[in-house]
Amino acid sequence: MYICLQKYLIMDELDKMYNILASFLGEAKNGFDGKNMQLQFGCPKCIENKGEKEAHKFNLEVNLQIQRYHCWSCSNEGEQMSGSILKLIKLYGNEQLLNDYKEAIRSFRESKLYKLKFSEDEFNIDTKSIDIEDLMLPKTFKQFRKDKYYPKKALEYLNNRGIGWDIIDRFNIGFTEYNKDEYISSYRIYIPSHDLYGDLNYWTGRDYLDRKGMVKYFNPKTERKNIIFNEDKLQWDADITIVEGPFDHIVVPNSVPLLGKAINKEFKLYWEIIKNANANINIWLDNDTMDENKNIYKELNHGRLYGKIKLINTDLGKDPSEIYEKYGYKGIVMCLRQAKKMQEYELF
Helix, strand or coil: CHHHHHHHHHHHHHHHHHHHHHHHHCCCCCCCCCCCCEEEECCHHHHHHHCHHHHHCCCEEEECCCCEEEECCHHHHCCCCEEEHHHHHHHHCCHHHHHHHHHHHHHHHHCCCCCCCCCHHHHCCCHHHHCCCCCCCCCCCEECCCCCCCCHHHHHHHHHCCCCHHHHHHCCCEEECCCHHHHHHCCEEEEEEECCCCCEEEEEEEECCCCCCCCCEECCCCCHHHCCCCHHHCCCCCCEEEECCHHHHCCCCCEEECCCCCCCCCCHHHHHHHHHCCCCEEECCCCCCHHHHHHHHHHHCCHHHCCCEEECCCCCCCCHHHHHHHHHHHHHHHHHCCCECCCHHHHC
């Protein structure tokens, strides 16, 4: 009797999952009978890009067994239509549907008769090359907490740079200590980055001991051109400041780091700025990179952004993090007020 009841509840939750997906994706190609775990829907991103005719091509494949989705059409054309089902609901559903779906998943986890299997092989997709959800911080990573243990030298490093608990908490900054199996990732301050849907998409680790012979920054093996650092925090309707690195980013309001010194049409950030930015764009790299500043200025100063690009060149310090260390937030605001447009002759 108990087993029969459990099986009934499992079918009920499977139906809930399917109905949640169908509510914003439409019916699956072959419907749902509780047995076929791999379903085909019309891809909403394809419909946005190419029209309603795409709804009948059923390019979006969803696997309830491993809780992942992938569009075989637009994902091959550069769109990131691949990942967890929860991400899909965040993107095209709503908060209530998301909560209902999470509740259905909890029912499966409590059941002894059925378990969701999160195995990449079962979906027959090489998600390592197309998905960023498996990006992991080092195993010993811990987030700073006021009421928890943390290495004294790690917090001293942040305090010496003027970084207090307000910034630490806002950007979920953490640390690692020694780990013989992950020596290069040990003794570092980590700033994690999240995409538009709150999923980890990058991180940077700064050696807080400045060990001799050790690389200063340690980053994941992810192509930076494909990500926007802390995209979930970016406000497109306000002025945006382009900076060089994550430690500049955390002290400059509504900023985005390049993770380098260049941006062009190969970068996801470039296209998102061109498409979504509704205010001014400030460019604020190190003072010793004026040529790079001008190149970025020229790359962005066209189309709907023409006349909205400004350059910050200040003698208060080498970069934003150094200015924040010396002058605090007032120094950052002072520099932002110095942003100005450039004349054509200055660019060339």
